[in-house]
Amino acid sequence: MAEDADGTERDSAAEAGDGFWLYDLKVETVLDGRTPVCRHIEGESFAVEGEALVFGKGQRISMYALAAVLPLLPAKQRLTSPNDWISTDAEVACPDPHCGGRFRITRTKKRWFSHSETTGLPDQRSTPYWLKEGGQ
Numbered sequence: 001m002a003e004d005a006d007g008t009e010r011d012s013a014a015e016a017g018d019g020f021w022l023y024d025l026k027v028e029t030v031l032d033g034r035t036p037v038c039r040h041i042e043g044e045s046f047a048v049e050g051e052a053l054v055f056g057k058g059q060r061i062s063m064y065a066l067a068a069v070l071p072l073l074p075a076k077q078r079l080t081s082p083n084d085w086i087s088t089d090a091e092v093a094c095p096d097p098h099c100g101g102r103f104r105i106t107r108t109k110k111r112w113f114s115h116s117e118t119t120g121l122p123d124q125r126s127t128p129y130w131l132k133e134g135g136q
């Protein structure tokens with residue numbers, strides 16, 4: 001809570017609305033001449049939009065590689081300090097130490113979300129974002 005000059009208390013989150021930004025991401029297979037052991041095809045990719053992983057037609061990723069990439073995606077979606085390694089480091093290696101597969105995570109654009117449309121807290125929730133017009 002913040003306090004105005006006249007003593008009125010204001011919730012700074014309410015002042016800014018109840019929204020927040022998340023980056024959309026692109027996760028792309030990169031080999032750069034390395035030979036993969038697993039099925040990693042250079043250039044295959046998927047997108048991350050909010051909570052959703054979005055695959056184009058025919059795009060695949062090894063579930064072992066996905067297991068390595070997945071924990072970093074929520075952190076990479078958020079606004080971070082330019083000095084934070086999450087801001088600067090973009091490639092994750094396949095968990096097989098003999099494999100040359102890597103996965104480049106790129107921030108593509110920012111998407112606005114509303115807290116009340118994304119929270120499960122019963123006293124703070126409204127219609128989920130994906131049920132609203134234009135939601136996905």
Ligand SMILES: [Zn+2]
Binds near residue numbers: 101
């Ligand atoms: Zn691999």
